[in-house]
Amino acid sequence: MVNVANQSYPENRSENASDHSLVPPCQDACPLHMDIREYVGLVSQGRIMEALQVIRTGNPFPSICAYVCTHPCEDACRRSQVDKPIAIRSLKRFAVEFGGDRMVRAEAETKHAEKVAIVGSGPAGLACAYYLKKLGYAVTVLEAHSELGGMLRVGIPQYRLPREVLNIEVQRLIRMGVEIRTDTRVVSLDLLFELGYKAIFITIGAHQSLRMGIEGEESPGVIDGATFLREVNLGLKPSLGKRVAVVGGGNVAIDAARTATRLGIKKVSILYRRSRAEMPADPKEVEQALEEGIDIIYLVTPTIIKRENKRLNVTCVRMELGEPDESGRQRPVPIKDSVFIEKFDTLIAAIGQAPQTPSDFGVRIGRGSTIQVDPSTLTTNRVGVFAGGDAVTGPATVTEALAAGRLAALRIDDYLQHRYPLPVKETKEKLGGDLLPKTIEMIKKIERVEPPNLAFEARAKDFETVELVYGWEQAINEARRCLRCGVGVEILFQDKCATCLTCLRVCPYHVPYLDVSGTIRIPADQCQACGICVAECPAKAIVLRKPFDRRQVTDELGHTIKSAAESKNKPLIIGFCCQYGLYGTGTLARLWRGAKAGVSIVPVLCVAKVEATHLLSAFKTGAEGVFVAGCGEQCARENTTYWVKQRVAKVRKVLGSIGLEPERLQVFALSSTAEDPAEELDKFVEQIGSLRLASVIKGEVKS
């Protein structure tokens, strides 16, 4: 496997020294190393366009990943220790569709004289073309088939990846100035070098189906999975008869079976030699296949195929699971005397694929017919020839191919600019490990929101996309479940810490603890980043790990005051409003719009981060009233409203002692979506108006 986890596109390389955040497991698991926590956080605030920007920084074709990514991030998500992982891929799809990805224009100019040829136009090839073009090279993509996309086009069925999505990405590449040559099969690399290409990236995929190695495999009516999918995807309609068997348990087998169903075959059976637990196919896909009426027969393998009367008599044998093999899965062993014969019209063999590299390329071939490369530079044994994608790894995921394409672009750039290829060092520490039971217990359980699926009656008829996209509110509710791993707090100033134990006492999640030497510790892997201890620490020794989070409330308050000063309107009322969840679902926007003249809103990322001094500062600017509006019971974190009320009580005491009515400071905590914060705000504005009038009269009486 090519290790690309540490590679990132140059845009991501800048590091801020005061940023002490850690790499969350989702980002670590992503082959593209995308900043998932960041974009999920932006979605939870309803900032979809910005979320899309973050996504596009780390991914050349987010719209494709939004459909077909196998989301290793979700498998790594620590929320699964609490309830269920965050639906990251669905959130990405939401951001891509609602953020206007199809409007994004990628632009690039050619800065270098060197030309690069890319052999193959699968995800690795297209990603490499994208990044090389952005780096300023002239790029030509050569594709043997009539259309671009490789497996994205000829392997993945339309109901999983609409061709429109792929076409938009291809068009974007063409507009960037990438030269495309379809129906061009490359037979010799020497010719390409003669044509003036200085570097070549081989990414020809793994299209050659493996043979089952059984008698009768050559009979008419037996077809391999890759060929079958290719024919259907390129618009052919192979005739399959009435009863179809698919052999295999991977994604290709499932794709082939579901495709056959969509071609009108009523009886489709999958024969798999192990049980469901060992199936390498995406469990969600398996479930959808079952919903569509596909019959999966486990622990069965065909041994002989005989063609009689235009039908296939397939001799099968039942299996049982024996000792684990080198892949860790239990090896299937045939059961004696369990042979039986089934009749099919067509048998589709989908037991795996391998690359088929022309020997004229002159590159060294290794295990499983894959091209041998140096994993950190992707160089082959030939100078100037790089390789990546399925051709190197064997069948893998789209995201891994995109990562390989990006790595190749960076390394080809190094090669052409005569630089030593220095690996990008990850300076941030990774965060991992399990949440402690006492912490898990305190984390609010919020059900994972699944995007709707196309009703299965509608599915089997055509190639419509099965998974639908979230609505606005669903997406925001799902995104706010994120535990924000790695952006919690730290005791930055150990010398200031008086070990007063306030953090230990106020933490709703029992995270801070005293170690054996009596030093207080706040373990990063347990912190839920609610920010309560930051605001309560009497020594101001605790800070949030990200500089942006540290400054957020102060900065936003500053902006509000500044813009109020510019508009020459003295702010009458300043409101600190939570930007997450409930408010993010449009309530905040409505408050903005509904805010009367003189009401300024300071958006904050949870009211727990609003400190008592922030409230005083708001009054200091001359505000007649200040309010804090949080999500109340809807908040994804614990105790936030309680602490806001504590701070408000403290500030109210100060107000009282300097002759201001304590009612000028209010807390609004919504307990349900039905409540309208705008109404409460209206009442408050009226109240402040009368208080102000009263104090003016009082002032006049005094003087």
Next chain:
Amino acid sequence: MIVAEQKPLEEIRRMIAPYQRVLILGCGTCMTVCDAGGELEVSFLHNALQLAQARSGDVAHTFYEHTLKRQCDPEFLGLLDEKTADVDVILSLGCGIGVQAVAERLPDMPVLPGVNTSFMGMTKESGVWDERCAACGDCRLEDTAGICPITRCTKGILNGPCAGPKKGKCEANKDMDCAWILIYQRLERLQQLDKMRRYYPPRNYRPIPRPRRITSKAGTMAGEGNG
């Protein structure tokens, strides 16, 4: 730990009224732990004073803030020197000891107390502190099962309980446990009830002249005076 509480804002404003440039000086040890004068409180007071000033339109003070690790050690106070050059007064949020230490260090600088130093005590729960020691200089906790009657009995009697406690509570304060009942219960647990049966003569206050001094230096000569 020494426990204090911040003075009311009105009082602080009255104290600083004659001065223009005010340094609010926090203390990073006891005053931080008891939420009376740590860095957070310094900044809160700073903001509150600014707000009061903005609302009243009175004398324009300029405020500075700084927090020392501890105000009761001269070496820490040495770090203050450059901070005090442009300052007219120091409002110390240290305990009474801190205020005096700062005054001793800076002979020409007025120093104001920002907190009322209250007692020596312990944390009951977050934000609640209880007095536990009167610093009498003659500890008898051995006889009273680790519960101090001088501090925790309202009357401070050495041979309790008095006739007043009801249902284990003090006659002076129904919410407060009678220290002598607690002592009895604990002695019973420890099987030392014989200690209850002894008579303790009145304590002799005479040999405790104030201010006291303790020295751990081995070579101190006898008869060396105080001060």
